[in-house]
Amino acid sequence: MIHEFKMSNNIDCRVNAFPSFTDYKGIHRYPPNFIFADLDISTFSDLQSLEGALQTTLKLIRNRINGFPTVLCTGNGYHIYQPLEAVILEEFTQFEEFEKPSLKFLRFAESMLTAGQSDRSHYPSFKSSMIRIPGSYNSKSSKTNSEVKIFQKWDGYRPSINLLLGTFHAFLVDQKIKEMKLKKRIEKRYGKAGYHNNVIPWIESLLEIPIDDYRKNAIGLILAPYLINIRQISYDEAFLLISEWLDKCNLVRTLDTDFSFRIKYCLNTAVRKNQLPIRLSTLKKMNKELYNLLAQKKHESKATGPN
Numbered sequence: 001m002i003h004e005f006k007m008s009n010n011i012d013c014r015v016n017a018f019p020s021f022t023d024y025k026g027i028h029r030y031p032p033n034f035i036f037a038d039l040d041i042s043t044f045s046d047l048q049s050l051e052g053a054l055q056t057t058l059k060l061i062r063n064r065i066n067g068f069p070t071v072l073c074t075g076n077g078y079h080i081y082q083p084l085e086a087v088i089l090e091e092f093t094q095f096e097e098f099e100k101p102s103l104k105f106l107r108f109a110e111s112m113l114t115a116g117q118s119d120r121s122h123y124p125s126f127k128s129s130m131i132r133i134p135g136s137y138n139s140k141s142s143k144t145n146s147e148v149k150i151f152q153k154w155d156g157y158r159p160s161i162n163l164l165l166g167t168f169h170a171f172l173v174d175q176k177i178k179e180m181k182l183k184k185r186i187e188k189r190y191g192k193a194g195y196h197n198n199v200i201p202w203i204e205s206l207l208e209i210p211i212d213d214y215r216k217n218a219i220g221l222i223l224a225p226y227l228i229n230i231r232q233i234s235y236d237e238a239f240l241l242i243s244e245w246l247d248k249c250n251l252v253r254t255l256d257t258d259f260s261f262r263i264k265y266c267l268n269t270a271v272r273k274n275q276l277p278i279r280l281s282t283l284k285k286m287n288k289e290l291y292n293l294l295a296q297k298k299h300e301s302k303a304t305g306p307n
Helices: 002-007 047-065 101-113 162-194 201-206 215-230 235-252 260-273 280-286 288-304
Strands: 014-016 034-040 070-073 077-083 130-132 149-152
Touching: 034 047, 034 101, 047 077, 047 101, 047 162, 077 130, 101 162, 162 215, 201 215, 201 288, 215 235, 215 260, 215 280, 235 260, 280 288
Parallel strands: none
Antiparallel strands: 014 130, 034 077, 070 077, 070 149
């Protein structure tokens, strides 16, 4: 590993916090014994707000679990690494009714212990909790190749996961209730004809159609809420799909605009507010040209039939 780091000139050196293996029936099961929180400067209005979020996070970790984590300065903010004494949550009856509780715990703990101030595009998982190596360099930093430095070292104590499980279970129950309410809202808004198997056909068509205008509104009012709350795909997948759609749009008319912040903002809003995409009838009123383009696409699809 060290040899590979040296071969890369110590740029973007990272290692996964969790082992990569599978067990029973090919399912990856491992205790969520490492909390990884990311405080990114892009989330905050200024450096003072970022520093305040770090102090809030360290105070919460100390008060809630008596932890003293490693903190790295990455050049774009801070990475906080807190090891835990943990168990595989899937093996306990209180979590049987929930899907992938160990994975969900990683994301719950990051959000709770940062008071919701962590980077919303950061989705820690057992396969992709890539921690940076002190002394290496971050090529993605706002400053060219910033050195990753230790701000604070872990004290060696592993708090018990039990200190957070009561709150986590209540969170899962609340999330399940919200998911049921969201499902009812979706069915009421779109009905069986317009919504089937987490797919709305006219929005799927939009993802295939490059447009020269209305891109910002299309992302915020249609694509982001659709991919997050209807298709229910991951934040990263949704970001990639929208970015690919924008690339196709640029072939029609190039815009000298970086949409990255807009995509993140819209995806975060969709997650936070359980936002649903607008109806097709609403689109007809707001942008008749785009509505007609979609209608034409649908007509052509019916005319050609299945390939």
